[in-house]
Amino acid sequence: MSQADPTNRPLTQHVDQSRGAYDLNQYEAVGGYNSVRKMLKDLSPAEGLDILKASNLRGRGGAGFPTGMKWSFVPMQSDAERLAKPMQKYIVANADEMEPGTFKDRVIMEGCPHLLVEGMITGAAILQATTGYIFIRGEYVEAAEKLNRAISECRDKGWLGKNILGSGWDFDLHVHTSAGRYICGEETALLNSLEGKRATPRAKPPFPQVSGLWGKPTIVNNVETIANIPNIINFGPEWFQSLSLTEDAGTKLYGVSGRVKKAGCWELPMGTSARELLEVHAGGMSDGYSLKTFLPGGGSTPLLLPEHLDTPMDYTHIGKIGSRMGTGTMIMIDEQVDFIGALKNLEHFFAQESCGFCTPCRDGLPWVEKCLDNIMQGKGTRADIEFLDRATVNLNMGYTFCAHAPGAMGPLESALKYFRDEFEARIVSEAS
Amino acid sequence: METNKMNSSANLVTQLTEQEIQEIMDLASHYDYPQAASIEALKVVQQYRGWVSDESLKAIAKLIDMSPEELDSVATFYSLIFRSPVGNNMIMLCDGITCWMHGCDKLKASLSNKLGIDYGETTQDKQYTLIPVTCQGACDRAPVALKNMQLHTELNETSVLNLVESNSKQTNSSGETQ
Helix, strand or coil, X not given: CCXXXXXXXXXXXXXXXXXXXXXXHHHHHCCCCHHHHHHHHCCCHHHHHHHHHHHCCECCCCCCCEHHHHHHCCCCCCHHHHHHCCCCCEEEEEECCCCCCCCCHHHHHHHCHHHHHHHHHHHHHHHCCCEXXXXXXXXXXXXXXXXXXXXXXXXXXXXXXXXXXXCCCCEEEEEEECCCCHHHHCHHHHHXXXXXXXXXXXXXXXXXXXXXXXXXXXXEEEHHHHHHHHHHHHHHHHHHHHCCCCCCCCEEEEEEEECECCCEEEEEECCCEHHHHHHHHCCCECCCCCEEEXXXXXXXXXXXXXXXXXXXXXXXXXXXXXXXXCCCEEEEEECCCCHHHHHHHHHHHHHHHCCCCCHHHHHHHHHHHHHHHHHHCCCCEHXXXXXXXXXXXXXXXXXXXXXXXXXXXXXXXXXXXXXXXHHHHHCCECCX | CHHHHHHHHHHHCXXXXXXXXXXXXXXXXXXXXXXXHHHHHHHHHHHHHCCXXXXXXXXXXXXXXXXXXXXXXXXXXXXXXXXXXCCCEEEEEECCHHHHHCCHHHHHHHHHHHHCCCCCEECCCCCEEEXXXXXXXXXXXXXXXXXXXXXXXXXXXXXXXXHHHCCHHHHCCCCCCC
């Protein structure tokens, strides 16, 4: 089996919409599962983790936490301990892609399901995990079918199961299909959901790396994060860093949607500017529409302005200008759309998707939506704006159990900062 | 040990078909604890029956060793589990931010006008139920909808009506008169 050459598109080099996804034989023929072989034959788990740490891979689900550091908190056994009695540990792919405006993980799972499966096996080999789950949103029926097929092929061929490649290590992998609710994407809520419970977040600490699924050490990472692992193991940290234009390593699956000429999702060097994404890849705004503001990486990321378009899209640079790169899928909001209406649409989503566990989120978000609805309908008063201002404090970090409501405050707070005059212009009474 | 327990429970379940029980047990085998299959088990039954009745819920609960109350708390939490009857066809319109900018409200008005139902309602002939869904992760092809979990993209006010006309010959008798 030939080792494929390093690529500058490690996530999508085998994605081609004009044909079906590669089956196992086709995928192996282009170097698929080499990283599993390398991990089990040539590298110790500690060496694998060192490569991951040195690569500077950061979590692609939105938070951008360094993956190697996250993984380093998982307790490890010596080879002798493990062979005597392996510790139950889990690896979970977060495929609950539900952040509004985000359509990137679908591209990997439908286009090259074996890449995610390989990432899960190689990642599990680093962690010496015993079981893996791909937690996928219920509506991604096609992706779930393709992943199940890929897993089944891997079981038949011995990439999954007992004593993989004669290493003495057993690992199996399952697809777990969900049934709605954005909060399932929150790491600890996902674990509760995977255990068959309501998806309410858990208190941290303990962190899942130590006490996760059924109280056992567990790693949860986004699909795109895990899909990066095979090529990092194959080609090393220097190669991975060289793909990027900035300090944050690798490539990124970027997307652009909204009223643009060619909406889409593209794998590009990390740090590509928002302007290049909009003007080159998405072909600019559609005729008759001009850019007012944009959400850089999904519905919970604070708004940015046209003046920010030249900022490199990475965790560090977008963080410095008061937003978050989030999922890297930008939503362009044009001057022609009802801006308050767009905000209301977002806050309706967050209100509806609150798990209901903590009061500020459960009761505050519907109130935020109501105020925006009042303003949108021309019934708003000074009291509505004042409530929205208070919400950006009382529903924010430190006042809620998890990051759901603070995420909802991202677009609202930035809207009040950049477009306050629009709120003012649309209220009909100064009554407070 | 868990497996034995589940098998003995299975004998007590009479409201579920053999096929349903088999599929649920297969899913439960993916976990050390059968409760982890709760949502997938509800979906198995829903796939055959359209929704999850109290009787189905109790039977599933017994099968995976949960109390019916606990399972109901799960069933009512997840938006794609239906605890009341729905039409033979589920039409779900995406109301995510990108689809909203691309006029999902117009698609909804078009469908509502055609079917004579609002969100959350079922046509009298029980053929169609219309509900909104969150962002479907297909924003590059907005606006989108799901019909029976199949994605339909780049819809407009006219083409969205194909979702309720394509199988109207088999299913429609009276509910769609204009």
